[in-house]
Amino acid sequence: MQLNQAIQKNHENQTKQIEPIDGKTSRFKKIAPALAAASCSLLGMGQALAQENDGAWKFDIATLFYAESDSRVSAIEPVFNATKTYNDGEVLNYKLVFDTLTGASPNGATPSDTVQTFTTPSGNGSYSAQAGETPLDDTFKDTRGAASVNWSAPLNRDWEYSAGAYGSKEYDYLSLGLNGGLKRYFNQKNTALNFGLAFSSDMIEPEGGNPLGLSRMAIPGEPGFQTNFDASREDSSDNKTIIDALFGVTQVINAKTIMQFNYGLSLSDGYLNDPFKVLSVIETTAGPNYGGNLKDVNANNIYLYEARPDSRMKHSFYWQTKYALANGDVIDGSYRFMLDDWGINSHTFDFRYRWNLGDSYLEPHLRYYLQSEADFYKRYITEDEYNGGVPSFQEASADERLSDMDAITIGLKYGYKISKDQEINLRAEYYMQSHSGDNGFGKLASQDLYPDSNAVIFQIGYSF
Amino acid sequence: MNLTRAGKLSSLLLITLLASACSNLGVKPWERDTLARPDMQLIHDPVEAGLDDHIYFSKEASSGGRGFGGGGCGCN
Numbered sequence: 001m002q003l004n005q006a007i008q009k010n011h012e013n014q015t016k017q018i019e020p021i022d023g024k025t026s027r028f029k030k031i032a033p034a035l036a037a038a039s040c041s042l043l044g045m046g047q048a049l050a051q052e053n054d055g056a057w058k059f060d061i062a063t064l065f066y067a068e069s070d071s072r073v074s075a076i077e078p079v080f081n082a083t084k085t086y087n088d089g090e091v092l093n094y095k096l097v098f099d100t101l102t103g104a105s106p107n108g109a110t111p112s113d114t115v116q117t118f119t120t121p122s123g124n125g126s127y128s129a130q131a132g133e134t135p136l137d138d139t140f141k142d143t144r145g146a147a148s149v150n151w152s153a154p155l156n157r158d159w160e161y162s163a164g165a166y167g168s169k170e171y172d173y174l175s176l177g178l179n180g181g182l183k184r185y186f187n188q189k190n191t192a193l194n195f196g197l198a199f200s201s202d203m204i205e206p207e208g209g210n211p212l213g214l215s216r217m218a219i220p221g222e223p224g225f226q227t228n229f230d231a232s233r234e235d236s237s238d239n240k241t242i243i244d245a246l247f248g249v250t251q252v253i254n255a256k257t258i259m260q261f262n263y264g265l266s267l268s269d270g271y272l273n274d275p276f277k278v279l280s281v282i283e284t285t286a287g288p289n290y291g292g293n294l295k296d297v298n299a300n301n302i303y304l305y306e307a308r309p310d311s312r313m314k315h316s317f318y319w320q321t322k323y324a325l326a327n328g329d330v331i332d333g334s335y336r337f338m339l340d341d342w343g344i345n346s347h348t349f350d351f352r353y354r355w356n357l358g359d360s361y362l363e364p365h366l367r368y369y370l371q372s373e374a375d376f377y378k379r380y381i382t383e384d385e386y387n388g389g390v391p392s393f394q395e396a397s398a399d400e401r402l403s404d405m406d407a408i409t410i411g412l413k414y415g416y417k418i419s420k421d422q423e424i425n426l427r428a429e430y431y432m433q434s435h436s437g438d439n440g441f442g443k444l445a446s447q448d449l450y451p452d453s454n455a456v457i458f459q460i461g462y463s464f
Numbered sequence: 465m466n467l468t469r470a471g472k473l474s475s476l477l478l479i480t481l482l483a484s485a486c487s488n489l490g491v492k493p494w495e496r497d498t499l500a501r502p503d504m505q506l507i508h509d510p511v512e513a514g515l516d517d518h519i520y521f522s523k524e525a526s527s528g529g530r531g532f533g534g535g536g537c538g539c540n
Binding site for chain 2: 064191244371
């Protein structure tokens, strides 16, 4: 209510400002309600204001190259970002991101001493892993396009609001989101309180349908394959909703130090499984195949699709400090603690040192991430747990992203100021991830269940 | 019981301390030259921050913190 009044007041102020300039009062009085109507549409709002109030555009274009070792995932991601800052503090931002992914991703199954064959997610083909190899789903290929618009503006001397909309589309996934925020300044703008709310509605529609959690993967060539495949699928599409709330305090400490503390709450609800992930069932019966893949009546390995809870609540606590040294260099450090009701908690430390060298700068970057596993994370399912097809639990996932993990990123960025408003920059980083957990038994114990994964990140950017 | 009370008291003390500390912190408007520099903004390169958030969201179980943790892609 207060926000609406304030928005209206803001428009009134703008109308008043416009009248004496042009003298065409009646024409602008007509524009005022039109402006108010346009504020409902973010895009419209930005454009309407653009005609009223000149400001400066700033553009950033960048391309990210991401490549994992062992020919796993590689991605190319160009970004176009345009920001207009108006004379009285309003900021309009448009962002476009494209994303092309190719390569292979671990499907969750354990490596084995024999060749393993899996059905592709669509059910139309198969892929396999050689003995001793981490099974990778190589059917993974996707293109994503995302667009967002954000608007922020002062309401008066102490209050600021923001609003934004977001849309992202890939072959089998659609995400639409809205967000809004309020900021209140205190203490001569040395303290700012932020409150933000974001809502996102996502739809996942994988080719071949969404797998039913803990159902058995039908193996190509088995009798009644199509019937069995269909039995492993639930709906052709599923939804999830995500609500995020963010509370933040930003505090100027002194002329060289600024600090921020945020608390974030995120609630996800709906289909939270990864439809491309499975778990191996491992034989526990004493004998030659102890620790090997459990076989079904057709002598095929048994794999179950993963099943996660249908809701997740995450809490994050984020602290960041920036400090300018006497020589002009900047130290940027942050720490995040996250915990959720899946039993995961994580620590993220991030440190950057910006070494200003006149027209250029160098910025070394170090990031350390430590995560504990989800309660339902299992590297594999035992024959006993499988219980002849009636598992003794409701949820299980072998997704490596839910395991005990630590990761280090080391990077270096170089930027060069061509002119006051133009900069080119290059960034190279190396990301190393290692996982740990249950090392298996019998034959499984000789397999590498937690191979490290590494990735290189390159980014080239130009701002003008 | 005592512990809860001690906890409440210390929380109250902490809040009071923080509040009074915050009102003593800060600078005058004319002392903001350094803080106004682009490289002193909390997120000084939003494009890079967005790309990083996307990478780590796709590879790790955590997201958000400095901003919304949302989703927006089928990568996790």
